[in-house]
Amino acid sequence: MLFHLIRTQFRIALSKTGAAAILFTAATALYADVRGLDWYASAVVLERFVSLTGLILIASVFLPEQDRGIRELVGAKAFSFNKIIMTRLFLAVAICFLLIAALAFVMMMCGSRFPAGAYIFGAFATALFIGALGFGVSGISGNTIAGYLVAVAYFFMNMMEAPKDSALYLFSLSGGNGYSKPTILIIACAMIALTFAVRALRGSGKRGAGILR
């Protein structure tokens, strides 16, 4: 039963985005040329590039229900829509973590030097944060494109002008310390919980994703 649910949801929601995320990670490894990177270059690859897999995978969890036909069909079912979303979310987060860890492993095999545990955690925290931001906006507004847009905007604000000592700074690994990572990981989890809470209050958990324009 559980296996069936996971397999079905993977096929519906994650087959395309999963393929895109794998392609993106592989392309990053190639164009960044991950052989013999030092700590700084490794941090750039992991937290400024591969963390974008969080955006691709997690922010798009509500995407299938953007189609009115699927939304109406899901809304008519008796099972909890939130349970379906949780399953997809769990899969998306797991794939995201595995991709980051896999690339970090490949980088180390190719002679790059960095503390693997801290870097995987740091890159994953960034990925989860931007993914959760997109997930939240998408889940509350009913518009996945808006979710992508807000998450990308926050990502770029951090690249361009954000204060580097902010607790919500996404790229603190490149500064050599990663001080903001635990905070953004906690906030990412809070955003996901808040999205479910808002949807539960609005009753959208039972009748499929609410839709705005």
Added chain:
Amino acid sequence: MRLFLKECNAIRGTIPWIAFVVIVIGFYFMNFGFELDNQILQTNARKDVEFETKLMGITIFNEYYKLADNPLISPDEMQDYGDKKVIVPEVTMPNALALLATEYLYERGDYFFAGYSDISGEALYERRGYAHYNKFGFLHNATISDEERAEIAGIIKSCTGLTPEEIYERISDGLAQPLPFVAVDDYRDRVTVDVSYPEFEKMMGRVDEIIGGGSSYAYPYLESQALEPVKYGDRLSEYQSLIHADKVTNAYARYFCDYMGIVIALFAIFVSVNYLLRDRRSKSSELVMPRDISSVRLVVTRYLAAASMAFLPIAAISIIPATKLAAFGQSNGIATDAFAFLKYEVAWLLPTILFVTGVGFIVTILTDTPAAIIIQFVWSYILLIVTPISAPGGISGMGLIVRFNAIGDSGILQEHIGDLVMNRVTYTLLAAVLLLVSVHIFRLKREGRIDIAGKIKHALSSDKNTVQDCPQ
């Protein structure tokens, strides 16, 4: 026209368009608006000042401004005119060779510079090779073969008559490890160079080739080896060019376009993709397909509506700096160009909007998915990293994002205006091609002759039951 206005109205109410407007406003103030306000205020104050802008108690802009940093101030009001990076053979050559000798020893493993991570305490900040940027802008530490190492040692010897070890001894001042970036120090008293600058440049070209390109020994990084104080005459001619040739507003319009080009390349795609997917989301595409309107008229009208709605917030927000600079000009007796921003936006930014909207249309009509967002975003992200931030590099390539991160420098623009025109015309023509192909694909879909989206869906699912499979 009625259809066009109707389509514009439909975009106006969408969440991505509203978010796009908010991003344009935020980006404007963070990168341009606050800086312009502060420069105008400082021009009135005539002294070095520290500006801090807070929003809801959070500092979002904090910068110490010297008079020399403000292009609006006449050099007659300043004590010094700042520094600029230059190639001065008698400084550039010894500095570059001192750096080369140091990197040679790092790479050979004689020394390395180490800093320590706050995360693990491990020595992370270390260099064991020649620092260089690969073609995608990533910093690498290159290692080389024994033969190549011998060749570099030979180059150092033929330039200075010294071995890398001897140079290192002269420049390290008894420190166990020299600082990793020695480029701005002046080593001309300690390293004597016996070759002419053209010979030196040729040999450094070979060094750069061995390292893999993007090293400190070739353009543009070789220019970072020497700093020179700006002379009064140079500063005065820059100021006069800003006031007379650029009429102030033209220079600021270019700076505005530099930042807004990034916003458009990254975010305008969301507006068009969301707009096209709206039909699919609401299942109205089945209603649109058989309508009695030609494919050309429908797609072209929608394309123009999406492009116009992406251009509108940019044009609207540029009224703010145009008005402020007009008022500044009036109070200081400087003639300004009221249409400078609009001219630059049309010539510089509109081709980017047309192209990005074209990418959104062709990919979305073809696949019925938001794939265009990922394609455009990844491409623009890489372009943003690899495109040089300033002219001439930023305006002379064929990249979608044109960079000109300077207020003034109209001389450089004039020199490379041909490249810039070629770039913008190319993207406008490509946009037209994308639009024509989009119309054709839409027509084929309407006639039921292609269904790429269906094929993708079919390829990715092994059975036809998807949502229906969910457990009850």
